Amino acid sequence: MRNTLKSVILLAPGLGWLALFMVIPCALIFTYAFFERGVYGGIDYIFTVENFQRAADPLYLGIFLRSAKIAGLATLFAILLAYPAAYAITRAPQRYQTALLIFVILPFWSNYLIRTYAWIVMLNREGLINQSLVGLGVTSEPLPLLYNNFAVIVGLVYNYTPFVVLAIYSSLNRINRETIEASEDLGAPGFTTFRRVILPQTITGVAAGGVFVFVLSIGNFITPDLLGGGRLQMVGNLIYDQFLSARDWPFGAALSMFLIAVMMALLFTQAVLTNRAAGEGRAS
Amino acid sequence: MTTSDAPRRTFAHLTASTACALALLAGAAHADKIVISNWDGYMPPDLLEKFTAETGIEAELSVHATNEEIMGKVVAGGGKGYDVLFVSSPFAEALHNLGLVADIDHTKVPNVANLYPEATELAHDPGNAYSMPYAWGTTGLCYRADRMEEPTSWMDLLAPADDLKGKVTMLSTDRWLMGAAALALGKSLNDTSTGTLTEEEELLIKAKKDLLAYDDSTFYLKLVSGEATMVQAWDGWCNYGIAENAEIKYTIPKEGSDLWVDTIVITKASENKDAAMKFVDYVLGQDTGVWVASNILYKTPNKAAMEALDPALIESFPNMGMKPEELIKYEQLRDLGKGQKEFARTVTQIMAAQ
Amino acid sequence: MKMGAGLKLHLVLFYAFLYVPILVLMALSFNRAGLPTVWTGFSLEWYGKLFTADPIIKAARNTLIVAVVSTVLATVIGTALAVGVETRRKSSALDAVLFAPMIIPDIVLAIALLSFYSFLNVTLGLHSIILSHVVFNIAFVVAVVRTRMRNFDHSILEASADLGASEFTTFRRVLLPAIAPGVIAGALLSFTLSVDEFIIAFFTAGPGSSSTTLPMQIYAMIRFGVTPEINAMATIVMLVSFTLVLVAQRADKEVFTR
Numbered sequence: 001m002r003n004t005l006k007s008v009i010l011l012a013p014g015l016g017w018l019a020l021f022m023v024i025p026c027a028l029i030f031t032y033a034f035f036e037r038g039v040y041g042g043i044d045y046i047f048t049v050e051n052f053q054r055a056a057d058p059l060y061l062g063i064f065l066r067s068a069k070i071a072g073l074a075t076l077f078a079i080l081l082a083y084p085a086a087y088a089i090t091r092a093p094q095r096y097q098t099a100l101l102i103f104v105i106l107p108f109w110s111n112y113l114i115r116t117y118a119w120i121v122m123l124n125r126e127g128l129i130n131q132s133l134v135g136l137g138v139t140s141e142p143l144p145l146l147y148n149n150f151a152v153i154v155g156l157v158y159n160y161t162p163f164v165v166l167a168i169y170s171s172l173n174r175i176n177r178e179t180i181e182a183s184e185d186l187g188a189p190g191f192t193t194f195r196r197v198i199l200p201q202t203i204t205g206v207a208a209g210g211v212f213v214f215v216l217s218i219g220n221f222i223t224p225d226l227l228g229g230g231r232l233q234m235v236g237n238l239i240y241d242q243f244l245s246a247r248d249w250p251f252g253a254a255l256s257m258f259l260i261a262v263m264m265a266l267l268f269t270q271a272v273l274t275n276r277a278a279g280e281g282r283a284s
Numbered sequence: 285m286t287t288s289d290a291p292r293r294t295f296a297h298l299t300a301s302t303a304c305a306l307a308l309l310a311g312a313a314h315a316d317k318i319v320i321s322n323w324d325g326y327m328p329p330d331l332l333e334k335f336t337a338e339t340g341i342e343a344e345l346s347v348h349a350t351n352e353e354i355m356g357k358v359v360a361g362g363g364k365g366y367d368v369l370f371v372s373s374p375f376a377e378a379l380h381n382l383g384l385v386a387d388i389d390h391t392k393v394p395n396v397a398n399l400y401p402e403a404t405e406l407a408h409d410p411g412n413a414y415s416m417p418y419a420w421g422t423t424g425l426c427y428r429a430d431r432m433e434e435p436t437s438w439m440d441l442l443a444p445a446d447d448l449k450g451k452v453t454m455l456s457t458d459r460w461l462m463g464a465a466a467l468a469l470g471k472s473l474n475d476t477s478t479g480t481l482t483e484e485e486e487l488l489i490k491a492k493k494d495l496l497a498y499d500d501s502t503f504y505l506k507l508v509s510g511e512a513t514m515v516q517a518w519d520g521w522c523n524y525g526i527a528e529n530a531e532i533k534y535t536i537p538k539e540g541s542d543l544w545v546d547t548i549v550i551t552k553a554s555e556n557k558d559a560a561m562k563f564v565d566y567v568l569g570q571d572t573g574v575w576v577a578s579n580i581l582y583k584t585p586n587k588a589a590m591e592a593l594d595p596a597l598i599e600s601f602p603n604m605g606m607k608p609e610e611l612i613k614y615e616q617l618r619d620l621g622k623g624q625k626e627f628a629r630t631v632t633q634i635m636a637a638q
Numbered sequence: 639m640k641m642g643a644g645l646k647l648h649l650v651l652f653y654a655f656l657y658v659p660i661l662v663l664m665a666l667s668f669n670r671a672g673l674p675t676v677w678t679g680f681s682l683e684w685y686g687k688l689f690t691a692d693p694i695i696k697a698a699r700n701t702l703i704v705a706v707v708s709t710v711l712a713t714v715i716g717t718a719l720a721v722g723v724e725t726r727r728k729s730s731a732l733d734a735v736l737f738a739p740m741i742i743p744d745i746v747l748a749i750a751l752l753s754f755y756s757f758l759n760v761t762l763g764l765h766s767i768i769l770s771h772v773v774f775n776i777a778f779v780v781a782v783v784r785t786r787m788r789n790f791d792h793s794i795l796e797a798s799a800d801l802g803a804s805e806f807t808t809f810r811r812v813l814l815p816a817i818a819p820g821v822i823a824g825a826l827l828s829f830t831l832s833v834d835e836f837i838i839a840f841f842t843a844g845p846g847s848s849s850t851t852l853p854m855q856i857y858a859m860i861r862f863g864v865t866p867e868i869n870a871m872a873t874i875v876m877l878v879s880f881t882l883v884l885v886a887q888r889a890d891k892e893v894f895t896r
Contacts, residue, residue, distance in 0.1 A: 006805065010722030014715045014776055015735070021773045022739055025750035039621050040381040041359060059629075063636050081652060088649040098822065099887045103653065105826050106879055107660045110872035111856050112834045118659040118666070120502075124511060128662070147497040158659065162830075166823040171785040204785040211781070215740045229497025230456045233636035239743045244352035245458055246628035247359070247378070249749070256746045263741040264734060271733065278788065319845040324693075324858040344846040345693075347858035356745075357841055360752040365762060365845035501860050528671065 033253035041247030051254035060238065060255060064262070067234040070149060071217035074156035078213045079206060081157065082164035086205075089165075090172045101169060104162045116155060116226050123151055123227075147229030155223040160216050164209030171205025172198075200278055207274040211267065218263075235259060316559045317342040318367040321354055326370065326419075326546075327567070328575040335566050341559045351375045358384060363551035367560040373545040374459070376415040377408040377619040385414050385549040392561040395568035402608040403585035406545060407616040415547040416564055419520075419582040422541040422606070422614060423460055426522035427514040428507055430531040438468035438537045441516060442491040449494040451513040453506060456498035458631045459617050460542075461488065464516055467539040473615050476623025481630045489637045498635075507532055518544070519603040523581035526601060534603050543614040545585075577604065583611075660876060667869035684866040688874075691867055696847055697855035698871065700764055704839070704851060705832040708771035713825045715772070716779030720820075721813065723780070724787040739777035747773065748841035755842065762844035767851065770842045771832045778831060779824035786820025 033051050036044040089100045107115070122128045123145040130142035145151060179201075183193040199206075221236035239259070242252030320332075324347045332343040348354040351372050358366065363384050371379065379385045390396055396404070396412065409415045425435050432448065435441065441464065444452050455461055459473070465484035466473050472480075496512055504525030506512035517525075522534040548567060550560045566572070573589020576582060581601055584590065585608070598605040620627055670679035688694065723732060739747070751770050755762060794816075798808040814821075836853035843849040856868055 007722055007726055010718040010725075014719030014722075014780070017715060017772060017776065018735055018739070021751065021754075021769060022742070022747070023735070025754035026742060026746065028753065029746060029750040037625065038382075040378045040619060041355075041624075042382050059633060059636065063632075066636075066638075081655075084645060084648045085652040088645045091645065096887070099883050101823070101826065102883050103880075104656065105830050106876065106883075107656050108830050109833055109875055109879060110660065110663065111853065111868060112836075113853075113856055113860070114663050114666075114868055114872055115659055118663040121662055121666070122659065124509075126509070126511075158655070162656070163827055166827050167782055167785060170782050170820040170823045171788065204788045208781045208785045211737075211740070212778070219743050225456070229453075229495075229499065230635065231492070231495070231497065233632065236743070237635070238632065240745050241458075241628065241632065243745050243749060244350075244356050245631075246624055247355065248625055248628060251625070252746070256743055259743065260738070260741050264737070267737050267741070268730070268733075321845065324855070344848075346845045346847065347693075347850065347855060348840075349854075349857040349860055353840060356749060357752065360749050360841065361756045361762075364756065 029249070030253050030257055032250045033257060035250050037248045037250050041249075043249065051250045052258075054251060055254045055258050060258075063233050063238050064235055064259070066232070067218050067236075070152060070232070070234065071156070071214045074153050074160070074217045075210050075213040077153070077157045078161040078164045079210055082161050082209060083168055083206065086165045086168035086172055089169060101166065104165050108159065108162055112159065112222060113226075115159070116222060119151070119155055119158070119227060120146065123154070146227065147231060149228070149232065151227040152224050152232060155227040156213070156217045156220065159223070160213040163212045163216070164206075167209035167212060168202060168205040171202045171208075203274050203277045207270055211270065215263070316340070316556055317344070318554070318556050318559050318563055319344050319346060319365060320368040320370075320563070321346040321348050321366055322370040323348065326576075326580065328572060328579070331567070331572060331575075335563060338566070339559075339562055341556075341562060343563060355379070358551070363553040365553075366551050367554040367556055368563055369549050369551060370418060370546060371549060372617075373406065373408045373415070373417075373547055374617045374619045376547045376549050379549060380409070380414050381619065384552055386552045386554065386557055387414050388412065388416065388550060388564065389561060392558065393565040393568065395565045398568055398570060398573070398586050398588040400585050400587045400590075400608040402612040405612075408545075408618055409547075415549045416568060417585045418546045418548050418567065419576060419580075419584050420543060420545045420611065421519045421583050422536055422543060422603070422611065423455070423463065423516065423518050424522075424534055424536040424541050425514055426504065426507060426517035426525055426532060426534050428510075428529075428531055429533045431513050434533070434535055435514060436538055438464050438539050440537070441514060442468055442487055444494050444514075448513055450496055451511070452495060453497050453499045453503045453512050453515045454491070454495060455503075455516050455518075456500045456635075458627070460516070461498070461634070462627070462631065463542055463617075464488075465491075467537070467541070470539065473542050474618045474620065476620055476627050478626065481626055485630050485633055488634045492634065492637055504528075504532075519606075520580060520582035523601045523603065527581070541614050543611050543616050545616065663869050664873045664876070667866050667873045669866050669869075684870040687865075688867050688870045693847055693850070693855060694852070694867060694871060697850045697852045698875075700848070700850060701833055701852040704764055704767050704771060705829050708768045708775055708832050709825055709829040711768070712772045712775030712779050712828045713821060716776045716824060716828075717783050717817070717821050719776065720780045720783035720787060721817075724784055724790075725792075736777060736780050739774040740781075744774075744835075744837050748838045751838070752841045762842060763849050764844070766842045766844065767839050767849065770838050771835060774838075775828040775831060778827050779821075782824040782827060783817060783820040786817045790816060 032043055034047055034049070036046045036048050036050070038044045085104070089097055092100055124130070125142045129145060133139045134142060179197050180193060183197045218234065219236040220234065221240050224230070224232045224234045224237060239252055239256055242248050242255060318341060320343060322345065332345060335341065335343055346366070354369060354371060355375050355378070358369065358379065359382065376385070390412070393416065396416065399417065403417045403420070404412055406417060425441060427435060441452055441454065454464060462484055463473050465487045466475065466480070468487065469483055471484070496506070499506065499515070503512065503515040503517055504521055507515060507525045508528045517534070519534055522532065525532040526534070548564050550557055550564065554560050568586060570586065570588040570592060573584045573586030574592055576584045577589060577593055578597060581604065583604055583606065593604070667684055668680050668682065669677055670681040719736070723736070747770070755766055760766065794812060795808055798812045803811070834853060836857055839851045840854050843851065843854065859865065859868070
């Protein structure tokens with residue numbers, strides 16, 4: 001009885017908030033997917049499944065796959081950068097850790113747009129990076145670092161890696177020192193200790209961070225627009241265009257429903273794999 | 285006084301003071317106040333203060349970044365809370381068709397007499413029944429005269445010469461992106477027939493290979509820095525480049541341009557329509573028009589203002605001197621109505637092409 | 639806890655990666671002309687302009703209010719939610735609901751919320767932005783706190799109860815300190831997301847400058863070029879925050895020690 005009451009107190013505010021401010025409003029929008037677009041952009045309440053048929057076009061699938069590829073690469077690089085950084089912070093003296101963490105996130109209290117402009121300054125043909133590369137003799141010609149996939153990935157990794165650091169730090173800290181020491185005492189080389197003791201215990205943090213980057217990247221529209229020179233159409237731009245430029249809410253709603261379904265499937269696969277990996281660590 | 289009286293008295297006091305406060309607030313709410321949504325920096329910064337000083341009507345400014353966003357907000361929210369909106373003409377037309385804007389009573393906006401006659405016969409709203417034009421202009425080619433010959437055709441942008449490959453940009457806003465192709469092919473800007481859209485799509489996908497980028501906001505900077513040699517640009521924006529580097533010039537290709545118009549509308553949801561109309565009237569005054577032209581380097585359809593302009597301005601920025609008779613020759617963008625869906629799909633196809 | 643040389647180097651390089659673009663944008667705040675990507679000479683005029691740029695300062699203040707309030711709300715509600723979810727049996731339906739705010743495209747959420755508020759005839763203002771920001775902030779806080787609870791040894795809660803502590807005391811003095819790093823990380827994440835969020839803020843804001851946030855103001859400036867005033871503002875925010883953290887660090891070591 002007490003447990004149920006406790007559960008209710010803990011869960012009710014959050015679930016209530018989400019029900020009221022997410023589930024209900026979004027459900028209303030998703031019903032639009034079953035109606036037609038009005039001539040001037042409103043809704044004509046005529047039932048149709050045409051929007052779902054249109055959404056099943058390979059054009060949109062192609063956009064999604066390309067976005068997923070870019071988001072996936074950004075996620076990979078973000079994790080590779082963030083893990084050692086988070087680990088290093090947990091190894092720093094206790095009293096500096098929160099400050100170090102805040103310093104990681106501080107740059108992101110400036111504005112997304114001006115950070116993106118800063119990258120344009122650094123990446124363009126006469127920008128800082130090319131000037132250094134040519135000046136140091138590493139390359140003879142400036143490299144095309146801007147208005148392409150590379151620039152978009154750099155932008156995404158830059159803006160979202162700190163979130164991964166926070167997620168991994170959160171799971172890292174609690175690692176039972178004893179299990180690490182035990183592993184080392186038993187003669188396991190460093191990497192084995194990492195792979196079979198530390199990593200499994202932090203896999204949920206890595207997974208959470210990875211989800212953050214992937215989800216935020218796939219919905220991003222500013223970075224492909226400015227750093228990608230608009231040459232890449234990502235899912236974020238696509239959904240935006242339907243709601244704002246085309247003013248085709250029914251179609252936008254249908255596309256969003258497909259997107260959410262696919263993302264949910266991906267997330268659940270990830271959750272299953274993560275639990276298995278975490279379980280393995282604990283079992284051994 | 286017994287102890288049980290105290291809570292009752294306190295309660296009575298509380299109720300009385302609350303009632304008074306509410307009455308005061310209600311009274312205050314009736315003072316005339318209007319909310320305007322506009323692009324940032326598109327109006328004189330002291331316009332609202334001067335307007336309030338002159339009419340006693342309070343005015344608050346809300347900013348929007350693009351037409352599409354303010355459209356989305358007004359359609360989703362019914363326009364509640366806004367009185368005056370600055371939007372481009374095809375959007376004003378759509379808002380009107382959706383029943384979201386009010387008619388403008390010309391007797392309450394006498395400064396409409398300041399407008400050029402051509403500006404009262406605009407394609408989307410002849411007679412200015414529900415919108416008043418604020419600024420207008422063309423879309424053409426902005427280029428570095430010290431690095432290339434004057435371009436003569438839209439095809440110079442869409443199929444650039446070898447030394448221009450990778451040094452040109454196009455606008456990313458759908459209507460103008462497609463507009464370049466439409467003009468090059470001799471089609472109407474508002475034509476959404478399948479044949480036309482397919483031709484435009486082919487042309488633009490081919491053109492994409494030689495583009496540096498699609499750019500809506502920093503294209504003139506690319507000219508200044510030398511990253512680009514020729515860009516598709518709105519004439520006013522090209523002037524910002526010209527202001528930085530006198531080698532930059534603007535030209536309209538032989539196939540022509542579009543005439544874009546930024547307009548002012550009043551929302552149907554407005555509870556202060558008279559006050560809103562006073563504001564529109566104020567904006568159409570000569571002084572505002574002169575500020576608009578001199579500061580943001582855009583042409584305004586305000587005859588009184590344009591004739592009062594400093595000739596030196598027109599010398600530095602030749603496209604400011606275009607006459608309404610020339611401008612009105614160009615086709616104006618209209619809301620695409622039923623053709624919007626196919627049009628949107630074509631644009632997605634182009635933007636997603638690898 | 640010692641840190642190997644390789645690890646230290648990685649951390650230093652990592653901070654360099656994070657801060658070089660910031661140094662670039664700080665440098666641009668001294669750019670003579672108002673061009674965001676071309677250098678034309680040194681000038682302090684943008685700092686001067688900033689102090690008279692009322693809309694920017696007002697917007698910054700609004701952004702701070704929205705970020706702080708929505709972070710506090712999301713952290714409290716989200717932490718409770720995370721604890722509640724992790725201390726009961728797994729439910730995919732619950733997990734799906736908790737993931738959803740992250741996955742739903744922000745434009746969809748923005749339009750859905752505005753339509754919803756409009757339907758209920760709610761007056762919009764900063765409060766409507768806050769209500770909306772809490773939605774996605776909760777999802778991120780929950781995700782981060784849950785990772786903390788995964789490695790959590792539930793037996794110490796039982797031990798605490800066995801020793802006679804009340805539910806609340808157990809929560810306050812055993813559970814909370816143990817998950818604190820997760821809660822702090824979640825709060826930082828939530829604050830950062832809120833400070834930079836544009837589309838939901840734009841759609842759910844009330845009309846007028848009293849509900850305009852900094853991202854809304856900055857994006858609206860894009861038509862006439864983002865001027866170095868914004869860089870000046872960002873520079874000041876960076877320097878002030880940096881200084882605050884250093885000062886707090888020195889002044890109260892207790893706060894940062896666990």
